[in-house]
Amino acid sequence: MKRRFKIVTGLAAVVIAAATGILALGVPPADAAVGGSGPYPADYETSSGLPNHTIYRPQNLPAEKLPVFVWGNGGCSGNGLSQQNFLREIASHGFLAIANGAPNGSGSTTAQQLTQSIDWAVAENSRSGSKYYGRLDTTRIAAGGFSCGGLEAYAVSGDPRVTTTTIFSSGLLNDADDYQLRRLTRPIAYFIGGPSDIAYPNAMDDWGKLPATLPAFMGNLNVGHGGTYDQTNGGEFGRVAVLYLKWRLKGDTTAGSQFVGPDCGLCRSQWQVQQKNLTLDGGTPPTSPSPSVPPSGSPSTAPGCSAAYRVQDQWSGGFVAGVVVTAGNAAINGWRVSVTLPGGAAVTSVWNAVGTGTSGTVTMANAQYNGRLAAGQTAGFGFQGTGTGAGATVSCTAS
Known part of the structure; x- marks a missing residue:
């Protein structure tokens, strides 16, 4: 049974109401990091061909093709700068990240806007004369979202162009929506704010209902519902999001080792980790702790x-x-x-x-x-x- 966390419903979206000291959603963070920490300093732009969206990209497009990450903001906010530190950080590591909502926009967004982002990226990659012509890897697309934006990501997870879904501090609100879990066929990852996160019960309920053979990762960091998106470079959520996207969208198994096996990198950190059906590059996950970092008690x-x-x-x-x-x-x-x-x-x-x-x-x-x-x-x-x-x-x- 789902436990409904506090929401406000509207015609276009479900908006999460923060009632316990959660950072205000939709407000540009005061300490926005310029460029991100990756090798490709990044910023955001807009496009007349994609109204009501904010596009985060390396300022100078690298030679490597950019996988695509489409994003739903917390609160389904129409402000595409709501999680700008987090998204600029992702873009700086060689991704094209597209957020629902125009910069400093208002109102609410819908899951359809994530589909619009995918459509636009595919079209621009194929359009002669586009700055993105042949520069995007449209075979590697991730959908993600925070809180209400996570519900938007769930809604498009069945799109055959989406190769992985990332759910940040979110979970389905009603058992009637569990069909969205049953239709999942590609890897999914959850990054939740621990038991103090108002979305925690719903996320864990979803975790227990995933298809039996689906590759899935669950990470809980006990920071509550607000996450770390407004911190410099998106804080810890930004760091792990980059690692996950490098693994799933770029085939980086070093990054993937943070998520796979009993001695995974995040297993030896402040994150609380669960795994289902995860392997590195089709191999077998490690089964014993690394001798260089032994547990402090005796297994x-x-x-x-x-x-x-x-x-x-x-x-x-x-x-x-x-x-x-x-x-x-x-x-x-x-x-x-x-x-x-x-x-x-x-x-x-x-x-x-x-x-x-x-x-x-x-x-x-x-x-x-x-x-x-x-x-x-x-x-x-x-x-x-x-x-x-x-x-x-x-x-x-x-x-």
């Missing part, structure tokens, strides 16, 4: 699954830890991890698992959406605690 195996514990952050008086659960040689229907904490440590909050107990040996069982794992598949959960996290041990039991 322990049991029939059916294994668990690896890692302290992700430690400060005076508290810590954040993550655990990666890996299914064994056969599929499992659920898992339960026992975590023996060091003396004086206590759990204060848990995400992506159901916790029992707060000190000594505590148990963390799968949530409704992440218990069923195929052979070798992983799921992750995390928790925050008081005291010191180093020295904990874990064991896993499958069902």
Whole structure:
């Protein structure tokens, strides 16, 4: 069952209302980074052939062809500068990013505008005399969006020209819309703001309903619904979006290693990670932690699954830890991890698992959406605690 997060409905769009200190949507960020951090300093422009859109591109088009990323703004805002730091950062790494809405535009957008962006890019790539003539890779197109814009991205995910979908702090609002999940056939990635994100329950509900064989990534960064889009170069969401697009649209497997396997780059960071059916370039994802970055606790195996514990952050008086659960040689229907904490440590909050107990040996069982794992598949959960996290041990039991 979907939990409806606060919305305002209109004829053209669903507009997310920020009610808990969320950064204002549709307002150009004050610290807009000039150019982005990539090798191709980027800016935005408009085109008479694509009204009510904002086009982010390298200022000097590189020799390499640019894959295309079409974007729906938070709140379905008609201001194409709503996430300008984030989109300029993506463009600076060799992409053409097209946002719904004119620069400083007003009103609301629709999913149809994402289709218009794709149509325009394909046409410009084929039009003699266009600055983009033969300069775009229109076989590699991603659709993405933040909050209400994520609903727009879902709506066009069935377009055969879309090769991957990216959902940022969003989830379908009604069970009646789940057909959009069932029709997915190409990779999807979710980047969500953790349990404090108002879209979190809906995103996790969607995650549990994806087609069984669909390649999918779920990353949760506990920053809430507002994300990091207004930070310089789009902050952490900008960084991971670039990596994901480099992997999926440019075939960069080094970037892809941030998302694939139990020892993926984001698995060893503040992100809470889940994966389904992910491989690098058709290969087999890694199955053991890198010896150069061992977990801070000792991995322990049991029939059916294994668990690896890692302290992700430690400060005076508290810590954040993550655990990666890996299914064994056969599929499992659920898992339960026992975590023996060091003396004086206590759990204060848990995400992506159901916790029992707060000190000594505590148990963390799968949530409704992440218990069923195929052979070798992983799921992750995390928790925050008081005291010191180093020295904990874990064991896993499958069902």
